[in-house]
Amino acid sequence: MTTLQVHQFPCLDDNYGYLVHDPASGLTATIDTPDVSAISNALKEKHWSLDFIFNTHHHDDHAGGNLELKEKTGCTIVGPRADADRIPGIDQQVGEGDSVMLGDWKFNVHDTPGHTRGHIVYHCANAGVGFVGDTLFALGCGRLFEGTPQQMWTSLEKILAWPDDTLIYCAHEYTQANARFALSVEPENEDLLIRSKAIDAARAKGLPTVPTTLSLEKKTNPFLRPTSLHLQQTIDRVGENSVDVFARTRELKDHF
Numbered sequence: 001m002t003t004l005q006v007h008q009f010p011c012l013d014d015n016y017g018y019l020v021h022d023p024a025s026g027l028t029a030t031i032d033t034p035d036v037s038a039i040s041n042a043l044k045e046k047h048w049s050l051d052f053i054f055n056t057h058h059h060d061d062h063a064g065g066n067l068e069l070k071e072k073t074g075c076t077i078v079g080p081r082a083d084a085d086r087i088p089g090i091d092q093q094v095g096e097g098d099s100v101m102l103g104d105w106k107f108n109v110h111d112t113p114g115h116t117r118g119h120i121v122y123h124c125a126n127a128g129v130g131f132v133g134d135t136l137f138a139l140g141c142g143r144l145f146e147g148t149p150q151q152m153w154t155s156l157e158k159i160l161a162w163p164d165d166t167l168i169y170c171a172h173e174y175t176q177a178n179a180r181f182a183l184s185v186e187p188e189n190e191d192l193l194i195r196s197k198a199i200d201a202a203r204a205k206g207l208p209t210v211p212t213t214l215s216l217e218k219k220t221n222p223f224l225r226p227t228s229l230h231l232q233q234t235i236d237r238v239g240e241n242s243v244d245v246f247a248r249t250r251e252l253k254d255h256f
């Protein structure tokens with residue numbers, strides 16, 4: 001099997017666009033539609049034509065370019081069943097347990113409500129990649145606009161079940177700001193201290209900090225670490241259950 005190609009490019013202020021391409025079939029998908037001209041330019045640069053849009057959620061910086069791209073390319077739009085009425089031009093509705101194919105590559109779909117009620121993520125186990133939209137970020141997680149901490153924690157647990165070496169493609173470059181918060185709640189986490197320095201160095205050179213890996217997030221992302229005693233002590237939640245520790249961490253970040 002050839003490799004699955006992921007082409008990453010910046011969009012808008014701090015979004016990332018992703019084109020996913022299967023060389024064997026020649027098929028290409030864009031993960032969300034943050035910026036039609038950036039996506040069109042990327043397609044031109046790679047000499048790829050667009051076959052699919054895989055939407056993660058309804059926000060305008062994720063689905064706002066759907067109709068224009070569909071009009072231009074005739075692509076098929078795949079999106080969350082739970083939010084079908086808010087995904088412009090949706091053709092194929094998917095949810096937990098479903099999968100979508102790009103050539104021979106299978107992307108398993110998981111419902112990850114929390115940031116929005118209908119958020120979904122796409123996991124291609126054979127390629128070792130996950131597209132997580134605004135559910136998980138490098139050192140962060142999405143704001144809870146339409147869900148409860150319990151829902152979001154359950155969503156994050158689905159991602160935590162993926163293999164440790166999974167490359168995590170999130171939708172925004174928020175890592176440097178997230179690192180400042182993470183250090184405030186786990187100031188003595190050695191892995192985090194090292195990572196934070198590497199992030200500052202990368203950003204000083206204008207380099208992306210995405211993708212990340214699940215193993216690195218497990219060691220350093222406070223939203224995935226409710227069982228960390230150090231975190232529990234810092235936020236005054238020693239011995240509380242994961243949902244309550246997660247909820248308090250999210251609340252602190254909202255006011256950071």
Ligand SMILES: [Zn+2]
Nearest residue numbers: 057059115134
């Ligand atoms: Zn969003």
